[in-house]
Amino acid sequence: MNKVQAKESFVMGKVLIVGGGIIGLSLAYELAARGKTVTIVEQGDWGGQASSAAAGMLAPLKEFQSVGPLLDLGMESLQSYPRWVEELQAIAGGDVQLSLEGLLTVALDEEEEEAFYNKYLWQKKAGHDVHWLQGKELQEVEPLLTDQAVAAIYSPGEGHINNRFLLRALVTACRKLGVDLRSGCVVSKLLHHAGCVEGVETSSGRIYADHTVICSGAWAGIMMQMLDVSIPVRPVRGQIAAVSSIGIPLRTVIFGSSGYLTPKKDGRIVIGATEDESGFQREVTLSGLAHVLQGALPYVPALHAAAFLEAWGGLRPATADGKPIMGEIPGLRCISLAGGHFRNGILLSVVTAKRMADWLETGNQERLMPFSPGRFLTDTAVPVPSKMG
Ligand SMILES: Cc1cc2nc3c(=O)[nH]c(=O)nc-3n(C[C@H](O)[C@H](O)[C@H](O)COP(=O)(O)OP(=O)(O)OC[C@H]3O[C@@H](n4cnc5c(N)ncnc54)[C@H](O)[C@@H]3O)c2cc1C
Structure with missing residues (x-):
């Protein structure tokens, strides 16, 4: 090691x-x-x-909104992941299902398109591996993405792990x-x-x-x-769910302003998530679950046919x-x-x-x-x- x-x-x-x-x-x-x-x-x-x-996304470019120490921290961690996982698996055995096969930050209307394009511009200027996709390019990268998508930032080096x-x-x-x-x-x-x-x-x-x-x-x-x-440090509840695969597997993580979809290697799709200030309560509420399911559906219409598997909650540790x-x-x-x-x-x-x-x-x-x-x-x-x- x-x-x-x-x-x-x-x-x-x-x-x-x-x-x-x-x-x-x-x-x-x-x-x-x-x-x-x-x-x-x-x-x-x-x-x-x-x-x-957690959903297990490894996505600093999607998560952080400006250049600075936090984005640098996230990029360093993402880049360290493959070796870390290789060394860990050599000791522990098994497969932790690291998948760095890309992430799409998807705009569904012109307002989102403008915001995401500005984000893309500063990320590109800072030298990150991001691409601006429009039209047919979107489905070429992710065939299951809705044809209502206007544009997306594609970050091919981001991904997810089975946490x-x-x-x-x-x-x-x-x-x-x-x-x-x-x-x-x-x-x-x-x-x-x-x-x-x-x-x-x-x-x-x-x-x-x-x-x-x-x-x-x-x-x-x-x-x-x-x-x-x-x-x-305060708890911020996240409610999140898993659904069955939908025939052909999702290739990328899909993230948008109303929700995200993370395809797991076992075929499940994890969709999330709420952000609720509810103290130390971590149960799933009906309105939380409805929010999660409705938030993800616009990005992948084929999800309407997916079987609901389970939902759960967790407490994110948030700072001021x-x-x-x-x-x-x-x-x-x-x-x-x-x-x-x-x-x-x-x-x-x-x-x-x-x-x-x-x-x-x-x-x-x-x-x-x-x-x-x-x-x-x-x-x-x-x-x-x-x-x-
Ligand atoms: C719905 C949801 C989705 C998320 N998705 C992502 C994602 O896609 N990607 C990502 O990077 N992050 C994600 N996160 C965030 C991530 O899960 C957290 O940032 C991370 O798990 C925090 O890890 P931790 O070890 O600090 O906290 P925890 O996992 O909460 O661990 C802290 C531990 O301390 C223990 N503890 C507390 N008090 C005591 C005590 N008195 N004595 C002994 N033990 C104690 C607790 O029991 C707990 O197990 C998500 C979180 C949620 C809730």
Whole structure:
């Protein structure tokens, strides 16, 4: 795997990761592959929250609306995916169904056409691999696309992965690399002394570590409150559904302003998704389901004949400025945060794991700075070590 065995690093000894979603598991795997001693705790099942609810799209050009650190982060992660998956599969076995066969961002009317064309122009100018398609070109790329489509941005290098298989592979790889995996283990308290976090109190006893990384998704804000730190991470529910294949398979991911369709290698099509502010409730509502189904139908008329398979909900971890949070918490020692990935945690998991592991090895935070937790903390909000007791 060409990982350098860490001889001496910034964080010595044991790393404890709280939260066994895609972010926590990817970091555990990366650290273990670099020779670190890692424990990861998860209150429920591995990946049982947002990470298994996701559609699995890997689509930074579709998702991010301007050039800048977030798009760079997404592109770096997308480009790192093939090698990451190859190495992971070599350890864990199986196939996580990575498919980078393109994505269409489809305009159904002139207003959307203008907005997407402007997006295409800045993406092209920035050197990204995007194409502007019109007329017959649209069905040449995706025969199942509606003939009502006016135009589309085609990004041939984007795609999707089976995020549930990916989670399973990460758990297997972590196990093989010697990670101490504890599921069904609820963290109720962060143990700290004089500004230094020493571990956690859990439903199955205390766990001590030299460094603790919080990767608890939509619950990260709650966990920060245990330290009197206010970092705003809130849950945004996504309701999403799967339908059967519709004869000939969809070639590309189709994304539009009212919904998206992600073709899976097993023939299912995952369609989504709502964005609801509903606290920590993740059930599917009738209006949510209707919104999802009606939102996808205009793009692929053949979907009318598809069989409905299932629907589910998940809680995206959202931040106040839409960017993820990575790195140390000002005023505290031996603790850091990796979270707030909102709609893109599957995409960003690889780069998050690599940049966090680099920082934990070297102490150099430069590549985390645009995403530092400190951006949410005013001077008065930074915890004072003596207050921590
Ligand atoms: C409907 C939907 C569609 C999506 N589609 C995509 C997509 O196509 N592409 C993409 O890149 N992203 C997508 N996302 C976003 C992606 O799913 C999230 O950004 C990502 O899963 C966040 O990962 P996480 O590990 O931070 O959070 P989670 O997966 O929620 O993991 C956090 C874990 O922490 C655990 N935890 C919390 N509190 C405690 C505690 N006290 N003790 C122990 N454990 C605790 C939780 O049980 C949970 O398992 C989608 C999300 C949704 C909901």
